[in-house]
Amino acid sequence: EDKVVQSPLSLVVHEGDTVTLNCSYEVTNFRSLLWYKQEKKAPTFLFMLTSSGIEKKSGRLSSILDKKELFSILNITATQTGDSAVYLCAGGGADGLTFGKGTHLIIQP
Amino acid sequence: GAVVSQHPSRVICKSGTSVKIECRSLDFQATTMFWYRQFPKQSLMLMATSNEGSKATYEQGVEKDKFLINHASLTLSTLTVTSAHPEDSSFYICSASDRVVHEQYFGPGTRLTVT
Numbered sequence: 001e002d003k004v005v006q007s008p009l010s011l012v013v014h015e016g017d018t019v020t021l022n023c024s025y026e027v028t029n030f031r032s033l034l035w036y037k038q039e040k041k042a043p044t045f046l047f048m049l050t051s052s053g054i055e056k057k058s059g060r061l062s063s064i065l066d067k068k069e070l071f072s073i074l075n076i077t078a079t080q081t082g083d084s085a086v087y088l089c090a091g092g093g094a095d096g097l098t099f100g101k102g103t104h105l106i107i108q109p
Numbered sequence: 110g111a112v113v114s115q116h117p118s119r120v121i122c123k124s125g126t127s128v129k130i131e132c133r134s135l136d137f138q139a140t141t142m143f144w145y146r147q148f149p150k151q152s153l154m155l156m157a158t159s160n161e162g163s164k165a166t167y168e169q170g171v172e173k174d175k176f177l178i179n180h181a182s183l184t185l186s187t188l189t190v191t192s193a194h195p196e197d198s199s200f201y202i203c204s205a206s207d208r209v210v211h212e213q214y215f216g217p218g219t220r221l222t223v224t
Contacts (some may be wrong), residue, residue, distance in 0.1 A: 002217075038213075041168075042145060042155040088215075095118045096217030097202065101111075 002027045004091045006100035014108050017079050021103045023089035024071040032092040033065050033072045038102070039085045046074070046087075079107045112136055113205050115216040122193055122223055130188045130219045132203030138183035139205035143213065144176075147200045159186055193223040 003026045013019055025033065032050045036043035047056045049065035049072060056063050060079075065072045076083055086102040112135040122128050132142055141160050145153040157173075159165035159180035167173045177189040186205075190197055200220050204213040 036153070042153045045150060045152040048150050090215070096115070096200075096220070097215070098217060099215035101212065101214075 002091065002093055002095075002098040004089060004098045004100040006087075006089055006103050008103060009101065010104040010106075012106045012108060013079060015079060015081060017107075018075065018077045019079060019105060021074040021076075021087050021089075021105070022071065023073070023100055025089075025091040025098070026070060027091035027093040027098055029094035030067070030091060031094070034090045034092060034097070035063055035072070035074050036088040036090070037085045038088055043088055076105075081107050081109055083107050111212070111214040113139075113203065113214045113216040115201075115203055115219050117219060118217065119220045120222070122221070124194055124223055125192055127189055127191045128193055128221060130190070130201055130203075130221070132186045132188070132205065132216050134184045134205040134207075134214070137205075137207050137214075139186070140183065140208045141206045142180055142186040143204045143206070144178060144186075144188050145202045145204070147202060147218070153202060156188075190221065193221070195223045197221065198223045 005024050007022045034048050035046040047063045052067035060077045063074045084107045086104050088102045090097040090099045114133045116131045144156045147153050156171045157165040157167045159178050165178035180186040202218040204215045206213050
């Protein structure tokens with residue numbers, strides 16, 4: 001059975017801090033690892049990772065995949081209150097996506 | 110716990126036919142189910158929200174007569190794509206939420222290809 005585990009489940013930090021969110025996966029016929037940010041209605045796509053060791057960056061967010069150790073991290077530097085959200089990671093395999101339960105990130109002013 | 114399944118995982122159909130996708134919560138009662146559509150490397154687009162026993166609430170721009178949603182029980186919701194066209198080809202994902210925790214648990218998705 002495919003499994004994606006995210007940690008921590010919840011995280012509260014102060015504005016300006018740097019956070020690292022973790023995602024480990026066991027996905028049959030693994031193809032890609034996706035990160036989403038969910039604030040209100042629908043998850044917003046952040047990154048898709050397919051290759052190990054290559055960092056993807058978008059502004060203050062960055063992510064990297066380790067296909068040997070089967071995990072990915074999402075880094076957010078200089079956090080802002082607008083970064084408060086649930087961050088989801090999903091492993092893409094042959095039969096679709098397996099989502100983790102998400103990390104609920106709260107940024108305090 | 111909190112497993113959501115979708116069936117089928119992949120379906121190919123001819124233009125003009127209808128396709129039904131099932132979303133089931135396997136070990137909890139889903140008072141609310143959400144249906145999303147995703148294009149490659151894009152955000153999930155919320156199509157509709159359905160509460161058990163009541164009519165679904167569709168997002169703006171989503172045709173309710175084309176995407177029929179039924180949430181007849183606390184463990185099953187179905188999405189029927191009626192008179193499917195090639196532009197309906199996409200990855201459809203459902204999620205389910207229970208009354209207690211309010212977290213969303215996502216299904217694995219269904220890839221629809223309309224030829």
